[in-house]
Amino acid sequence: MNDMTQNNIIQIEHLDKIYGKDIKTHVLHDINLSFQEGTFNSIIGQSGSGKTTLLNMIGALDKPTNGSIVIDGKDINKLSNAKLANLRNETMGFVFQFHYLLPEFTALENVLLPFEISGKKVDKQVRQEAEQYLELVDLKDYKNNLVTKLSGGQQQRTAIARALMNHPKILLADEPTGNLDSDSTELIYELLRDINQNLKTTFVIITHDRRIAEKADRIIEIKDGRIHMDVNNGEKSGEGIQ
Amino acid sequence: MKLAFKIAVRFLGSSKVQTLFIILGIGIGVSVQIFIGSLITGLQTSLIDKTIGNSSQITVAEKEQGTYITDYTRWMDKISSSDAKINHIVPVLTSPAFLKQNNASTSLLLKGMDLKKAAGIYDLKNRLTSGSLPQKANEVILGNTFQKEYNIKKGDTILVLLPSTKEEKMVVTGFFDFKVSALNDSWAITNLQTAQTILDQKNAVTSIEMQVDKGRIFSADAIAQKLEKNLNDSSFKITNWKSDNESLLSGLNGQSISSYMIQVFVLISVVLGIASVLAITVMQKSKQVGILKAMGMKDSITSFVFLSEGFLLGIFGAIAGIAFGIGLLYSFSTFALNPDKTPVVPVSLDIKFILFSGGIAIVSCLVASLIPALKSKSLNPIDIIKNN
Numbered sequence: 001m002n003d004m005t006q007n008n009i010i011q012i013e014h015l016d017k018i019y020g021k022d023i024k025t026h027v028l029h030d031i032n033l034s035f036q037e038g039t040f041n042s043i044i045g046q047s048g049s050g051k052t053t054l055l056n057m058i059g060a061l062d063k064p065t066n067g068s069i070v071i072d073g074k075d076i077n078k079l080s081n082a083k084l085a086n087l088r089n090e091t092m093g094f095v096f097q098f099h100y101l102l103p104e105f106t107a108l109e110n111v112l113l114p115f116e117i118s119g120k121k122v123d124k125q126v127r128q129e130a131e132q133y134l135e136l137v138d139l140k141d142y143k144n145n146l147v148t149k150l151s152g153g154q155q156q157r158t159a160i161a162r163a164l165m166n167h168p169k170i171l172l173a174d175e176p177t178g179n180l181d182s183d184s185t186e187l188i189y190e191l192l193r194d195i196n197q198n199l200k201t202t203f204v205i206i207t208h209d210r211r212i213a214e215k216a217d218r219i220i221e222i223k224d225g226r227i228h229m230d231v232n233n234g235e236k237s238g239e240g241i242q
Numbered sequence: 243m244k245l246a247f248k249i250a251v252r253f254l255g256s257s258k259v260q261t262l263f264i265i266l267g268i269g270i271g272v273s274v275q276i277f278i279g280s281l282i283t284g285l286q287t288s289l290i291d292k293t294i295g296n297s298s299q300i301t302v303a304e305k306e307q308g309t310y311i312t313d314y315t316r317w318m319d320k321i322s323s324s325d326a327k328i329n330h331i332v333p334v335l336t337s338p339a340f341l342k343q344n345n346a347s348t349s350l351l352l353k354g355m356d357l358k359k360a361a362g363i364y365d366l367k368n369r370l371t372s373g374s375l376p377q378k379a380n381e382v383i384l385g386n387t388f389q390k391e392y393n394i395k396k397g398d399t400i401l402v403l404l405p406s407t408k409e410e411k412m413v414v415t416g417f418f419d420f421k422v423s424a425l426n427d428s429w430a431i432t433n434l435q436t437a438q439t440i441l442d443q444k445n446a447v448t449s450i451e452m453q454v455d456k457g458r459i460f461s462a463d464a465i466a467q468k469l470e471k472n473l474n475d476s477s478f479k480i481t482n483w484k485s486d487n488e489s490l491l492s493g494l495n496g497q498s499i500s501s502y503m504i505q506v507f508v509l510i511s512v513v514l515g516i517a518s519v520l521a522i523t524v525m526q527k528s529k530q531v532g533i534l535k536a537m538g539m540k541d542s543i544t545s546f547v548f549l550s551e552g553f554l555l556g557i558f559g560a561i562a563g564i565a566f567g568i569g570l571l572y573s574f575s576t577f578a579l580n581p582d583k584t585p586v587v588p589v590s591l592d593i594k595f596i597l598f599s600g601g602i603a604i605v606s607c608l609v610a611s612l613i614p615a616l617k618s619k620s621l622n623p624i625d626i627i628k629n630n
Binding site: 116 | 245249255256529530533534535536537539540542543623624627628
């Protein structure tokens with residue numbers, strides 16, 4: 001158990017999230033979860049179930065109402081805004097349903113942004129690395145295109161390359177293929193899987209698509225703000241239900 | 243910081259038309275400031291030049307009427323060493339007199355002065371309408387009224403009746419026009435030695451006249467005060483143009499204040515304009531700011547993006563404003579002309595004032611961008627991501 005805890009890169013205990021002051025909406029109820037380093041996890045659930053709220057809190061974008069979230073040994077409740085920003089920059093990569101690229105920049109510049117935000121100087125080697133990530137997502141020929149000139153699939157792949165730029169320990173993705181056709185979806189999941197296997201990055205991915213979720217090491221289903229199911233892939237369905 | 247600046251450049255570049263309009267707005271504000279400021283300064287300079295440019299700005303005389311300053315060269319040296327801002331120190335011996343002609347007489351003010359030194363104040367050579375300056379003893383120049391009304395010609399000998407009832411013959415070598423009829427009607431200028439000889443006042447003058455540096459013309463009262471302290475002689479009465487021309491001074495002050503008021507209101511409207519436009523840009527770019535923050539950009543850096551935008555808009559606005567302003571001044575001095583083809587108002591380009599106006603624009607833009615900078619600081623990335 002102790003070994004398990006040590007390997008947990010994300011540790012969530014008794015997490016509650018309530019929105020609103022006058023009319024309170026209880027979005028998450030007493031969530032206890034942990035994710036081991038290097039694993040590929042998927043979160044499924046219906047719209048409004050609270051899965052995106054959970055992911056945003058894992059990503060230190062939002063703070064819990066009650067409970068604690070420890071990311072890579074750091075309790076996000078105890079961090080200042082600046083330290084949270086550092087944690088996001090150094091430890092995490094994000095891929096959202098909408099690509100959230102900066103339209104004023106080219107694909108390569110967008111990929112380089114997390115590195116530049118960290119305050120380090122972009123040298124030739126870093127630029128080459130960014131180009132390699134773009135090559136990995138099959139976009140090397142489009143590196144100098146403004147992102148507004150790319151297709152939806154290309155934009156999403158650029159967002160994946162950007163999420164990898166700072167060698168994050170955790171990659172969080174919220175329906176990364178929600179806006180894509182099935183061929184592109186398949187390609188992107190294969191890509192994420194490869195990255196997980198080669199770089200040992202921990203993945204937490206929200207998806208609607210049960211077919212895709214089943215390719216993950218672990219499937220967590222959220223229903224009405226509670227964990228409804230938590231199974232390791234290969235285990236029989238329902239075995240891991242809390 | 244460098245990244246914030248780069249992002250600011252891209253943000254501005256991504257909406258070129260909007261950026262161009264903001265720069266144009268700042269530019270027009272700066273150009274109005276430069277134009278109004280330079281025009282009023284030009285107007286004042288020309289007014290001052292016309293009214294007191296060719297007269298004594300500080301005058302040292304004996305308090306008691308009828309007494310003379312003796313040993314005046316020593317006093318002149320003292321005045322000269324008292325303040326470096328004082329120049330053109332001229333010893334003048336003045337006496338009332340009468341011009342006798344054909345059994346009639348008219349009053350004169352005989353002024354004997356060191357003509358070489360007096361050139362600095364009175365610009366006598368250029369004031370001459372005919373003839374030349376007195377060079378020998380008993381030579382005199384008169385105002386052009388005498389030429390017109392008394393039919394005196396160059397080379398004529400006139401008879402001057404002095405207070406001592408002595409009559410002196412003087413040769414007229416020329417006529418001057420000071421563009422002030424009171425002076426043209428009465429002044430008779432001769433050299434100092436002649437005046438001293440005929441008035442029998444060897445080594446004495448009635449006053450020492452002087453001017454101050456052009457840029458210090460409005461400090462003439464302070465300079466006079468300092469001079470009084472340095473000369474330390476209670477028998478002297480020291481006057482300056484400001485105390486002698488109070489109404490002119492209040493007119494000039496009124497003009498300056500109205501010019502400042504116009505400039506301040508132009509500035510306020512420019513600042514408010516930039517602040518509101520930049521505040522809208524934060525709204526426009528809130529998605530980008532949210533993304534940057536989600537990727538770990540600190541609040542202070544996102545604020546710096548908008549401060550950089552303000553700074554850049556200020557720089558380009560100032561450059562555009564200086565160019566427009568100089569263009570306006572050039573057009574005004576080229577097309578707004580008097581019938582004699584001289585500009586209605588002689589406009590002078592004061593580089594310091596122009597740079598100051600540009601600097602004010604940059605500082606104003608920075609101040610205006612503080613509002614969006616603070617606004618961007620409070621933007622929460624989660625709100626942007628949730629509200630997409």
